[in-house]
Amino acid sequence: MPAITLSAARPFDLDCTLDCGQLFRWQRRDGAWVGVVGDAVIAARQEGPALLFEGADERRIERYFQLDLDLPAILASIDRDPFIHAAIARHRGLRLVRQDPWECLVSYICAQNASIPFIRCMIENMARCFGAPLPSPWGTHHAFPGPEALASRELFDLRQCSLGYRAGYVLDAARRVCGDPGWVERVGALSFEEARAELMAFRGVGRKVADCILLFAFQKFESFPVDVWIRRVMREHYLPGGGPDRGVSCREYDAIAGFARDYFGEYAGYAQEYLFADARAARKK
């Protein structure tokens, strides 16, 4: 089994990275992780400083996990106070993964008003129904269906995947993307604000979903998605006060995200992930 060697200068924590809620297609299987990335079924596990993997070559693994990024420098830049410091210490090695833009778009459209286990369920359903089968030593998995594979379906077919009212959004997105090849390059070349506006033109994509896509698929690291968890954390530790404890209004969203970009800097998105991971871990206990 090939391996990549990690170090204090190049930290990485596979468990934190795969379990922090940014990805939906990895599962633990007796000590290892198995996941679908593009058309590859990948198995990986970590033994101390060794990242062991199968199913893809080393270049692809390094690119996927963004191991070339100087994580210590990024973490130093967001380490602004004791609270974030503790979150960083508890999850050091968590990295943002380079996700496929199309899959990420659909995943986070589905993520609205859904729990993480339910999101995983919706995505697995779509893959099983409409994605190419991918035989592997760890069983047959399915690739996430491309936009063409979904655009040719009817609303009813997507509803069968438990998407609920999100089915229409996904179908719209599929048809829109099919009629606009090159959207990835175009969005990727835009500034954060412009790219965000472009993504919010998709039905079912608001601030939060757009920010997730920009952070996870377009490496716009200043993006700071504000969900109910992050809102809670920010209220308790950074921006006390605010309106009713229900949803996140546009104004509050902009206030929180704006503050975070000023406060944490150009890698605010990394701060967001560490805060999110820490909040979720705290709830489990």
Add this chain to the structure above:
DNA sequence: GGCCAGGCCTTTG
């Protein structure tokens, strides 16, 4: 068996 979930869209005040 409620409650809540990595919200968004539409309508109303």
Add this chain to the structure above:
DNA sequence: CAAAGGCATGGC
């Protein structure tokens, strides 16, 4: 412009 209601579904 801000605030509230509706929304499909499943896990806990």
